[in-house]
Amino acid sequence: MTHKIAILGASGYTGAELVRLIATHPEMEIVALAAERKAGMEMRDVFPHLRHLDLPTLVKIGEIDFSTVDLCFCALPHKTSQEVISALPADLKIVDLSADFRLRDPEAYETWYGNPHSAIEMQKEAVYGLTEFYRDQIKNARLVAGTGCxxxxxxxxxxxxxxxxxxxxxxxxxxxxxxxxxxxxxxxxxxxxxxxxxxxxxxxxxxxxxxxxxxxxxxxxxxxxxxxxxxxxxxxxxxxxxxxxxxxxxxxxxxxxxxxxxxxxxxxxxxxxxxxxxxxxxxxxxxxxxxxxxxxxxxxxxxxxxxxxNLTKGSSGQALQNANLMLGVEETTGLMLAPLFP
Amino acid sequence: MTHKIAILGASGYTGAELVRLIATHPEMEIVALAAERKAGMEMRDVFPHLRHLDLPTLVKIGEIDFSTVDLCFCALPHKTSQEVISALPADLKIVDLSADFRLRDPEAYETWYGNPHSAIEMQKEAVYGLTEFYRDQIKNARLVAGTGCxxxxxxxxxxxxxxxxxxxxxxxxxxxxxxxxxxxxxxxxxxxxxxxxxxxxxxxxxxxxxxxxxxxxxxxxxxxxxxxxxxxxxxxxxxxxxxxxxxxxxxxxxxxxxxxxxxxxxxxxxxxxxxxxxxxxxxxxxxxxxxxxxxxxxxxxxxxxxxxxNLTKGSSGQALQNANLMLGVEETTGLMLAPLFP
Amino acid sequence: MTHKIAILGASGYTGAELVRLIATHPEMEIVALAAERKAGMEMRDVFPHLRHLDLPTLVKIGEIDFSTVDLCFCALPHKTSQEVISALPADLKIVDLSADFRLRDPEAYETWYGNPHSAIEMQKEAVYGLTEFYRDQIKNARLVAGTGCxxxxxxxxxxxxxxxxxxxxxxxxxxxxxxxxxxxxxxxxxxxxxxxxxxxxxxxxxxxxxxxxxxxxxxxxxxxxxxxxxxxxxxxxxxxxxxxxxxxxxxxxxxxxxxxxxxxxxxxxxxxxxxxxxxxxxxxxxxxxxxxxxxxxxxxxxxxxxxxxNLTKGSSGQALQNANLMLGVEETTGLMLAPLFP
Amino acid sequence: MTHKIAILGASGYTGAELVRLIATHPEMEIVALAAERKAGMEMRDVFPHLRHLDLPTLVKIGEIDFSTVDLCFCALPHKTSQEVISALPADLKIVDLSADFRLRDPEAYETWYGNPHSAIEMQKEAVYGLTEFYRDQIKNARLVAGTGCxxxxxxxxxxxxxxxxxxxxxxxxxxxxxxxxxxxxxxxxxxxxxxxxxxxxxxxxxxxxxxxxxxxxxxxxxxxxxxxxxxxxxxxxxxxxxxxxxxxxxxxxxxxxxxxxxxxxxxxxxxxxxxxxxxxxxxxxxxxxxxxxxxxxxxxxxxxxxxxxNLTKGSSGQALQNANLMLGVEETTGLMLAPLFP
Structure with a gap:
């Protein structure tokens, strides 16, 4: 079975890293890539190292039909992320790579990030994404908050x-x-x-x-x-x-x-x-x-x-590990690539 | 079907790169790793980035039972390579990554490498390993000579x-x-x-x-x-x-x-x-x-x-691409990894 | 004798390189440093590697009293440079590090740089700053145009x-x-x-x-x-x-x-x-x-x-070599530093 | 007054760094450079970045006439250093950059370096070379032991x-x-x-x-x-x-x-x-x-x-600072070079 994936914030490094990893994932297919300022561009022009892949054109988030999406990765800056996620369908599985849903205490969030949290209700359902320690909760989560690297x-x-x-x-x-x-x-x-x-x-x-x-x-x-x-x-x-x-x-x-x-x-x-x-x-x-x-x-x-x-186990690899769990895919799928040395 | 693979010269960078690539290859299994001076060591102590893999202990070439090997990668220095390959079973499929079988003219070999060629007969059957231009010959080759990077x-x-x-x-x-x-x-x-x-x-x-x-x-x-x-x-x-x-x-x-x-x-x-x-x-x-x-x-x-x-398409990736062809495996298997950026 | 030096564009790399070189020059003293956007800052806060030096506070160009300046280095972007230099005292010795006075033909300038030249008269007196080939002219020049690196x-x-x-x-x-x-x-x-x-x-x-x-x-x-x-x-x-x-x-x-x-x-x-x-x-x-x-x-x-x-012989070192000549100082003064290796 | 300087171990990085610094020192002249394995070579062939300098040919230590030397820098490996220094004239001023005379307790030396100290008497007269804290003793020292970087x-x-x-x-x-x-x-x-x-x-x-x-x-x-x-x-x-x-x-x-x-x-x-x-x-x-x-x-x-x-203040620059003191030269001479950035 192939799960349909959207990536918001695809023009940043964590977005590109998600694409790199999913490129050889046998059970996922990228159906939408969003990047507000680069909407209309091809991914190969934003990240030439992905030139060999057949990927969707970058669009604005509003252009995505989420009804066809099984899981959405959010690789947006904090603050933007909570605003965007609040507006997504309420039953969409989401792995957020930003800082927005990591801290369970909204006051702590405001202290460290400088702005009040605008999606406090969603914070309550968010599961902290450190897979090895929150595995069971992640399996059943709708919204997972990737950790800081x-x-x-x-x-x-x-x-x-x-x-x-x-x-x-x-x-x-x-x-x-x-x-x-x-x-x-x-x-x-x-x-x-x-x-x-x-x-x-x-x-x-x-x-x-x-x-x-x-x-x-x-x-x-x-x-x-x-x-x-x-x-x-x-x-x-x-x-x-x-x-x-x-x-x-x-x-x-x-x-x-x-x-x-x-x-x-x-x-x-x-x-x-x-x-x-x-x-x-x-x-x-x-x-x-x-x-x-x-x-x-x-x-x-x-x-x-x-x-x-930091970009793999510290963010995008971790996110994919969590997505695998959320979608019922074997946890290590697409993630057993050996390190690149030298 | 899983093909059994041996790698000679596993303690060098091209050897390690072969292991990295084959690690996620679905139709190959590494059954022997040789490195003369490091025989007896575990690969994880020679290349800690391969620590997560379950690999055979490094041995001397003479210790390998080649009757169980389907294809052998030779990642040895030139001159050593021709000597070692001459002594391998005459029907063993071999991809050589050294310079020893690249030049069809033994005089040209001696001019560029400084030593006379000691395996001139084998040179005749060697196919030059630039896959894109020698694909058909490589499919039927027993000995393929990887190109210089x-x-x-x-x-x-x-x-x-x-x-x-x-x-x-x-x-x-x-x-x-x-x-x-x-x-x-x-x-x-x-x-x-x-x-x-x-x-x-x-x-x-x-x-x-x-x-x-x-x-x-x-x-x-x-x-x-x-x-x-x-x-x-x-x-x-x-x-x-x-x-x-x-x-x-x-x-x-x-x-x-x-x-x-x-x-x-x-x-x-x-x-x-x-x-x-x-x-x-x-x-x-x-x-x-x-x-x-x-x-x-x-x-x-x-x-x-x-x-x-140089280590992938320039040597070990090219070698694996050729090995796929020689073994009847789909050419791109194990090689579609996206580049690492940044 | 100590010559009084001003540097315009002191917050860029070539400006900093000029300060580095002049720091141990026995016959020059930096009396003014200008950087429009960083005016009011101390050089040590813009370039902490110059922390040990006692340098003038950064100012806007308009704040400099050029009557006390013997020679002015202009390390500004092209186009800006010609505008600034046009407004400087007509008898001030100037070494310009920008591209503005390198090309003797104003049409060539416009072709390569995209804007018409606004100081064509000054262009005529400018000497091309490749010291080894324009040494005699540089000695008598008022305005020297440093070459591209x-x-x-x-x-x-x-x-x-x-x-x-x-x-x-x-x-x-x-x-x-x-x-x-x-x-x-x-x-x-x-x-x-x-x-x-x-x-x-x-x-x-x-x-x-x-x-x-x-x-x-x-x-x-x-x-x-x-x-x-x-x-x-x-x-x-x-x-x-x-x-x-x-x-x-x-x-x-x-x-x-x-x-x-x-x-x-x-x-x-x-x-x-x-x-x-x-x-x-x-x-x-x-x-x-x-x-x-x-x-x-x-x-x-x-x-x-x-x-x-590129920053020394390619720009700021060359500029200092030219300034030495223009001021009657021995050409190599302050420039015999051995390369840094490794 | 020009002090005559010898450098033993001139083919290592600290040796080259000493040459770099002394190259523009107004009161020192390098009269001898020793490097056992590279004796007979020119410094420019060992360190091409020093090509512009007129330096003595590398010799073996035994070939140096120390009677004409005012101060000798020893940039040799530990253990070798104590052996070499023991054989030098007893009144020669020496700055040793090795570890051999840093530790006042011979037992501590043996514990950390693995070999017994063979010049215990000389150890007693050695002054620890951290200039800022041993300045007065260094001024009067014959043998100064440069610190570890x-x-x-x-x-x-x-x-x-x-x-x-x-x-x-x-x-x-x-x-x-x-x-x-x-x-x-x-x-x-x-x-x-x-x-x-x-x-x-x-x-x-x-x-x-x-x-x-x-x-x-x-x-x-x-x-x-x-x-x-x-x-x-x-x-x-x-x-x-x-x-x-x-x-x-x-x-x-x-x-x-x-x-x-x-x-x-x-x-x-x-x-x-x-x-x-x-x-x-x-x-x-x-x-x-x-x-x-x-x-x-x-x-x-x-x-x-x-x-x-590490090569300047951590070893060769520190050594020169100490040599200045030992020779009665102003402490900062030759050492006020600004850092290289970027």
Whole structure:
């Protein structure tokens, strides 16, 4: 059976990544691609790497006949996303890749994103899209909220440890490094090649990055108490990849064991042998997340490192994984592509 | 039906690329991986990006039982390759990725590679592996010689023009740019990141690059007379991708039409509209070759630009395409992955 | 003696490069920095790498008292530049880095730049700023027009050969590769890191790049007849550096000798031994130009390769070299910095 | 007055960086360059970016007449360095860039470097080369031991805070990111462009990096008690630059004030305004160190980030700064080059 798919926001990187992945998906067919400012253009002119595919012409959202669509991916900016989704048919299955439905508390949303939430009712039915931890709910969800790419990485590194109660919840530091495609295709001076290449720096230093809203929500929910981590992202001169280096207090062997238990049956999570650390080189372009655990020389301290591709496992791959579940397709379909190396 | 595959030289980049591609091939199963110096190791320790795959342990070639193998990829260095292949079962289907069986004239081989050919008899049965132009012979071949990656790029840009007799054969200049993975995983000072990143230069300047042997053989054969092109490769600070900028004398529209005729039914060759030029960004990690034709301001001169991924269409993807044909599998199987961008 | 310097357009890359170079110039002092949109800001906030310098606050051009200025660098966009320069004091020494005064023929200017020239009278007194070939005129000039960065590279590679009449003037092909900083700090999608890194492509293919105007003017003037070259630039994923690979018909030894004669006493032009080719790695951040000559395997054909840093020798370094001459300062002052490698 | 300089180990990156810096130093002249395996070669053939300089031919160390040398830089591997230095004239001023004389305790040396120290007597007279903190001793030293490049970065970020007693000494975490040139020009698979570019990873995870020996020695000495920090370096795909992100417990304003006090008169240390963080883009190729302080959202926690160029301030620039002091030359001579950006 072939499911009919629409992608809104097809002219951004996550939209293009969805097309790349669905291109070889045996049970999905893209029937509509929307991009407001580029409506009327062919996808091959917006993304020449998709030139070989026979895709629908880009249209405005209003031009799509959603009655023929089985599932809609929304790869729009936050705030726009909630407005658009509110106007879609009430029974349409939706995977939203924006931040709009990630935070269950509208006040938290407003705090982190600066605008009041305009679709609070829909927020209530939205399921948080971290597949490995919300799988059953996602299967039955109508609206799934894809996680932030940094938020996904950090949660893969920490959730099982909080769940298993094997680390000090008040002493979690996450030093995260990410490539530039996570910032999207926006025209900003700091995203220019000449500004980024050959250098690196921390940004949103001091706990101001929006993905902290997700960490706070999720970690506190698991722990049953408030958990606030320290989180400092760094921008690195590569296009893809996130590496989260987490400094925790806890025993490395116990921590490694907790991961073994949590991820034993997960098709996309690869736990490295104790003592090894992953590289973003080894997950690029794939839906895999590699996790390593190393004991520090200081007793009782452990370093946990997680690596994934922000555009794949961190957003569009995750979205497709969720869509598979929502449509009753085998979860890994279209997602077993090996990473591209070198 | 599942075909059983062996890969010799699995610890190099082309070996790893074969594994990456075959990983999701529905009709192939890797049953043996050989790497002399790394025998006994697991592939995941040699190439951590393949960690998620269940692969055979690396062995020495002598340890493989070839009676259970349907097709063998040979990703060994030239000279070693002919020695190894000479010792393999005489009825084993083989796709060789080295230079050893590309040149039909043993003297030309010795001239370009510096050593006499030690398997001249086998050379006679070898078919040159540029699929689009040797398809029928490859279907029935036992031994296929994969082309050089630069040689493939240049031929996609020039063969149809020589065939159609639409350019001046004495005035062909190819200025080629390639990424570094084509040089393999060898430990050479000039391949270090610190030596390569942030700069670029020409190498093998003056017509000394070995892939000229292939150009001379193929272009002369097509033209029915000696054709010698000027060929200057440049090494660029990226890992993958070849861009061949060809300066020819001929009419751009006629040239574009010649490409249309030649490539109309080719699944992996994408001809851009007249006036557009391709980028290596848009073919990375895929088996596609993009070709552009632009008229110069000087009448009667045309620029032809071809782009492909040296590790995919330039070697391992091409090899798999040939293997599909040799095994009676649909040619494009396992090769329709979209390029990775950004 | 210390000369007082103003820089207009200080918030662009060439402006910053001028400040970098003048920072350790013993006979110059920056007394004014102008940047219309960033007036009021400190240079350290626009360019944090200049943080250690004690520099004037950015102002609007109208706020500068030019009576205290000995020489003014104009690093503004073309068209703006001619308007601004027309309004400056008529006796102020000016080095313009824009394209506005490079082309002596106003019609040629309009053809290549799309707007009529509004300061035709000033054009007449402007001296073309390729120091090595216009040195005597520059010493006495009031207004010097810095060359295009690609134009400079190509002329270093070809002028002595046209002058010495040792190559076929109708068969010159220049395949040029350049880093991205030459495109400036403008917000354009194709200059984003995610769009540029890890790939390369030709642009302005077919003879449409504006620097052809300079090649046509200069080469024709030297030859005493019309000379039109083929010129195809490529954009590479590095920030600095231009490599011009020139395909000419002529004898390599004769060509090498012509360079020896032309550049024997030039402090910034380094001719490599016959048979060697340069790399952009080896001139980065410096005012040096490296030139190599290699004979092709086809008799009578030669490859000439020139490398320089687009921001230094290609624009701001060249501008400072000219300013030194105009102010009676030793020509190499402040410019002998060795390249940065790796 | 011109001081005569010898450089041992001139064929490595730190050797070349010394030559680059001394090239425009008005009071130093390079009279001897040694490189055992490349003796007999010209520097321009080992490092073409130095082609414009008139330098002595490379020789073996034994060929140098040290009686004419005022100061000798030793840029040799550890272990080799102590052997070579032991054999040099006992009154020769030496700046050693290796690890051999950094650790005052021979046992600590053996623990971290794996071999017993063979020049224990000389160790006693060696002064630790972190100029800003050992300036007076360096002025009178005969033998100065340059610091590790990571060790320098970390100490600039932490020494004033330990000295001023404003942070919790048991809770210091340093997450460091460094470019690849710090690993030298050695032929190692993990330093190849294809292995490094487009990815990043942690290495020496768990407190096994040798520069911890320096942190332990120096921080404990300042504090008057044992101080052990957590230190995890990461290898990034750039050639130059170190960024040390330090997580400390202490008040951000107090910490910023401590830096102000410590670095008020330092010519090469730039303290950013409270709340800003530095980038390696802005110190490349220079002797400057940029330091930023940001308060975390969690009260009582602060992030300190320091950035410097590993080859300049982290090794060769620091070495030259020390040599200036040892020779009675103004400390900043030859070192005020502005960073190269972009």
């Amino acid at each position: 940094n938020a996904a990485t950090g949660q893969f590194a920490l959730r099982p440890l909080i769940e298993a109660d094997v680390i000090d919840l008040d002493e979690i530091i996450m030093d995260l490094k990410c490539g530039v495609s996570g910032a999207g295709r926006a025209l900003k001076e700091n995203l220019l090649h000449a500004e980024l290449a050959e250098g690196y720096h921390a940004y949103a230093v001091g706990g101001t990055h929006r993905h902290l809203g997700e960490f706070d929500q999720e970690f506190s929910a698991i722990a049953g108490r408030e958990v606030k981590i320290q989180f400092t992202p760094h921008l690195l001169p590569t296009n893809r990849g996130i590496l989260a280096t987490c400094y925790v207090k806890g025993d490395a062997q116990v921590i490694h064991k907790a991961f073994e238990n949590a991820y034993a049956d997960e098709p996309f999570i690869e736990l490295l042998p104790l003592g090894q650390a992953p590289s973003t080189k080894h997950i690029r372009g794939s839906n895999f997340c590699h996790i390593g655990v190393v004991a520090d020389r200081i007793e009782g301290r452990t370093i946990v490192v997680a690596a994934l591709d | 630069n040689a493939a790029t240049g031929q996609f840009a020039l063969r149809p023009l020589i065939e159609a007799d639409v350019i001046d054969l004495d005035e062909i200049i190819m200025d080629l740019k390639c990424g570094v993975s084509g040089a393999g995983r060898a430990l050479k000072e000039n391949l270090l990141h610190a030596e390569l990143a942030e700069g670029y230069h020409a190498y093998a300047v003056g017509g000394t690059h070995r892939h000229l042997g292939e150009f001379d053989q193929e272009f002369s054969a097509i033209a029915g007379r000696e054709v010698k092109i000027q060929f200057t490769p440049h090494l660029l600070p990226t890992n993958r991708g070849i861009l061949a900028t060809c300066y020819v004398k001929g009419d751009a529209q006629v040239i574009h039409k010649a490409f249309e005729n030649a490539y109309a039914d080719e699944p992996f060759i994408e001809l851009l509209p007249l006036g557009q030029a391709p980028s290596t960004k848009h073919i990375r990690g895929s088996n596609f070759c993009h070709i552009g034709v632009v008229a110069d301001r000087i009448e009667g001169r045309t620029i032809v630009v071809a782009a492909l991924d | 690609n134009a400079a590279t190509g002329q270093f590679a070809l002028r002595p050969l046209i002058e010495a009449d040792v190559i076929d003037l109708d068969e010159i092909i220049m395949d040029l590769k350049c880093g991205v900083s030459g495109a400036g700090r403008a917000l354009k999608e194709n200059l984003l890191h995610a769009e540029l890194a890890e790939g390369y492509h030709a642009y302005a293919v077919g003879g449409t790049h504006r620097h052809l105007g300079e090649f046509d003017q200069e080469f024709s003037a030297i030859a005493g007849r019309e000379v039109k070259i083929q010129f195809t630039p490529h954009l590479l994923p590095t920030n600095r550096g231009i490599l011009a690979t020139c395909y000419v018909k002529g004898d390599a030894q004769v060509i090498h000798k012509a360079f020896e004669n032309a550049y024997a006493d030039e402090p910034f032009i380094e001719l490599l031994p016959l048979g060697q080719a340069p790399s952009t790695k080896h001139i980065r951040g410096s005012n040096f130009c490296h030139i190599g000559v290699v004979a092709d395997r086809i008799e009578g054909r030669t490859i000439v390769v020139a490398a320089l840093d | 990571n060790a320098a970065t970390g100490q600039f970020a932490l020494r004033p805070l330990i000295e001023a007693d404003v942070i919790d000494l048991d809770e210091i975490i340093m997450d460091l990111k460094c470019g690849v040139s710090g690993a030298g020009r050695a032929l190692k698979e993990n330093l190849l462009h294809a292995e490094l570019a487009e990815g990043y990873h942690a290495y020496a995870v768990g407190g096994t990096h040798r520069h911890l020996g320096e942190f332990d020695q120096e921080f404990s000495a300042i504090a008057g008690r044992e101080v052990k920090i957590q230190f995890t370096p990461h290898l990034l795909p750039t050639n130059r630059g170190i960024l040390a992100t330090c997580y400390v417990k202490g008040d951000a304003q107090v910490i910023h004030k401590a830096f102000e006090n410590a670095y008020a008169d330092e010519p090469f240390i730039e303290l950013l305004p409270l709340g800003q963080a530095p980038s390696t883009k802005h110190i490349r190729g220079s002797n400057f160190c940029h330091i930023g302080v940001v308060a975390d959202r969690i009260e009582g926690r602060t992030i300190v980030v320091a950035a410097l160029d």
